[in-house]
Amino acid sequence: MRLALFQMTSGIDAASNGDAIAAAMDVAADGGADALLTPEMSLLLDRDRERAAVRAEADYPEIAVLRKNARELNLWLHLGLPVKQGDKRRNRTLVIAPNGEIAARYDKIHLFDVDLATGESxxxxxxxxxxxxxxxxEMDEQEVGLSICYDIRFPALYRTLAEAGxxxxxxxxxxxxxxxxxHWHVLARARAIETGCFxxxxxxxxxxEDGRETFGHSVVIDPWGRxxxxxxxxxxxxxxxxxxxxxxxxxxQVPALANARPIPSPVRRGMAAQAN
Structure with a gap:
């Protein structure tokens, strides 16, 4: 499988981001790729809650255009976007198949709540x-496990996906x-090594445009961690x-999935156990 990764600087206008993704799809197809993967929030990146034009999935006209492009280019597309879900939003990946249909949706499980030493909250x-x-x-007869950004810090998710195929x-x-x-490189390599996955x-x-600065370094890691x-x-x-x-x-070579055993609750030793 030939993968194309689009490293981009998404802004606050979904139409402009959609145009950039469409252009990247052309480059991917011209380069012989089977799939184009875009970053988290590739269609709309805006942390201003009052200004952000987050919509229900069906209300993004850009998705219809990108589905049409996928069909015409015979290309898989992984598309990141925020969507309205009731009173809240979800951080979503859409997997669009080469026939233009939406093959899967994944909503990020783990939410990033943190105060940084830099003053960022x-x-x-x-x-x-x-x-x-x-x-x-399933993409071209291969099973692909989906996750988003902060999920990378929770290895149990990736073990679950690997054990499922x-x-x-x-x-x-x-x-x-x-x-x-x-942390980016070490976490990406660790998830590959511990699961034996790409x-x-x-x-x-x-x-x-919303003021944040992101790290880049889009990577592909092989199952040996290279x-x-x-x-x-x-x-x-x-x-x-x-x-x-x-x-x-x-x-x-490293049968970590096959050798794994259920881990019970730890047995407490020492003074604390004696006190009880």
Whole structure:
């Protein structure tokens, strides 16, 4: 499978972002890709709750255009966007098949609530609600496990996806620069190594209209933890060819999934246990 990753600097206008994604689809198709993966919130990135034009999925006209493009180009598209869901929003990935149909939807399960030493404060749960289920989608007869950004810090999700059959894990992201520098590469490689899966992680990069700055470094990692693609802080489309036979080879060499055992609650030893 040939993957194309689009590293972009999404703004606050969905129409402009949609045009950029459509252009990237042309580049991906011209480069022989089977799928184009876009970052988290690729269709709309705006942390201003009053200004952000977040809509119900059906109310984004850009999605219909991109579905038509996927059909004409015979291309898979992973598209990130915020959607209205009742009184709250969800951080969603749509997987659009080469026939233009929506093959899967995944809503980010883990929400990013944190106060950083830099003074930045993020409270995703004020506006967003988390999804409630892991999602696998079959792409060209291969099982792909979906996740989004902050999910990368929760390895149980990826083990669940791998045990259910995933050979490729997608992690579209918009990592901040400080946490990206510290953790992005090691987390992406760890998720690949511990599951014996490929990891494809398209990322936002640069200074955005809403004031945030994102880390970039869209990567593709193989099941042995080797980096096949790192787009650093450039913009545009990058390519990586993946051979799913490498999944079986890695899992034979390090059978961590097969060797895993249920972990019971710990037995407490020492003074605390005696006091009880």
């Amino acid at each position: 993020w409270r995703e749960s004020r506006v967003y609600e988390g999804g409630d289920a892991p999602v696998l989608v 995933a050979g490729l894990l997608t992690i579209p992201a918009a990592f901040t620069v400080p946490t990206g520098r510290a 990891v494809a992680a398209p990322a936002q990069v640069g200074r955005h 980096t096949l693609l790192d787009m650093e802080q450039g913009r545009g489309v990058g390519f990586a060819d993946i051979d799913f036979a490498a999944v079986a080879r890695a899992r034979v």
